[in-house]
Amino acid sequence: MILLSAQFLASAETKKSWPEPGAPEVAFCGRSNVGKSSCLNALANQHGLARVSRTPGRTRLLNFFDFKISEKTRSGARGPTHELRLVDLPGYGYASGPKSEKAGWGSMIDTFLTERESLRALVILVDGDLGPQESDRAMVDFARTLPHQLIVVATKIDKHSKSRREGLLQKAASFLKLDRDQVLGFSSKEKLGVDELWHTLVKAVGTP
Ligand SMILES: Nc1nc2c(ncn2[C@@H]2O[C@H](COP(=O)(O)OP(=O)(O)OP(=O)(O)O)[C@@H](O)[C@H]2O)c(=O)[nH]1
Ligand SMILES: [Mg+2]
Numbered sequence: 001m002i003l004l005s006a007q008f009l010a011s012a013e014t015k016k017s018w019p020e021p022g023a024p025e026v027a028f029c030g031r032s033n034v035g036k037s038s039c040l041n042a043l044a045n046q047h048g049l050a051r052v053s054r055t056p057g058r059t060r061l062l063n064f065f066d067f068k069i070s071e072k073t074r075s076g077a078r079g080p081t082h083e084l085r086l087v088d089l090p091g092y093g094y095a096s097g098p099k100s101e102k103a104g105w106g107s108m109i110d111t112f113l114t115e116r117e118s119l120r121a122l123v124i125l126v127d128g129d130l131g132p133q134e135s136d137r138a139m140v141d142f143a144r145t146l147p148h149q150l151i152v153v154a155t156k157i158d159k160h161s162k163s164r165r166e167g168l169l170q171k172a173a174s175f176l177k178l179d180r181d182q183v184l185g186f187s188s189k190e191k192l193g194v195d196e197l198w199h200t201l202v203k204a205v206g207t208p
Contacts, residue, residue, distance in 0.1 A: 002071075003045055006068075008063070008065055011062065012061060012062045013062070014108070022066070022085060023085045025118045026123055026205065027089055027113060027121075027123070029089045034091065034127050039188055042188040043197065050065070062090075064086075067084045067085070082202050089109050122151070124151070126172060129160065132176055149204035151197075152176060154184065169183050
């Protein structure tokens with residue numbers, strides 16, 4: 001894949017403030033601190049597009065980013081171009097913070113996932129170091145009820161030796177009741193899985 005452009009479009013909280021539908025959208029969801037914003041930055045091949053933090057709960061709004069990407073032909077030339085809008089969501093399962101605010105985030109994510117007409121796919125990121133949690137399994141089960149493509153990304157696999165990664169990904173898939181090939185290993189730190197994820201995203205939104 002050849003990245004042509006990546007830019008921030010808008011932040012939104014309520015349905016009223018969502019940007020007008022444009023390119024097909026992919027929502028990035030997962031527990032706080034799992035590496036959603038870092039994953040978007042890796043896809044954008046830049047550090048500062050989405051805000052990353054060691055403190056969980058950094059992303060508090062829906063953040064929309066517009067991407068243009070071209071496929072690479074066998075000879076390395078530019079193939080068909082795709083436009084995608086990737087949406088960085090606040091994390092679920094953030095333990096601290098006021099209850100009312102937590103409920104607000106939950107409904108902000110829920111409303112977006114169930115009511116956004118231009119949404120085509122859902123990336124659920126799970127911590128490939130820690131392994132998927134009960135909240136991730138619940139999220140995957142919820143995602144199965146939606147009419148969107150589902151992609152699971154296991155982040156931070158750089159924390160494990162190469163020889164252990166395949167076993168971890170198999171375990172994650174079976175815990176989430178998915179086929180092994182539905183789980184992609186990823187590392188923002190070492191830029192592992194970036195091209196594979198791009199191919200999967202383009203396929204999932206099915207743009208010509
Ligand atoms: N080793 C390693 N650390 C990572 C990776 N991806 C993210 N991190 C670290 O994990 C922490 C959280 O990353 P974020 O990208 O901010 O996570 P997030 O899911 O967007 O978090 P919230 O916005 O709080 O929900 C940061 O300290 C990152 O540097 C990775 O692939 N490998
Ligand atoms: Mg974030």
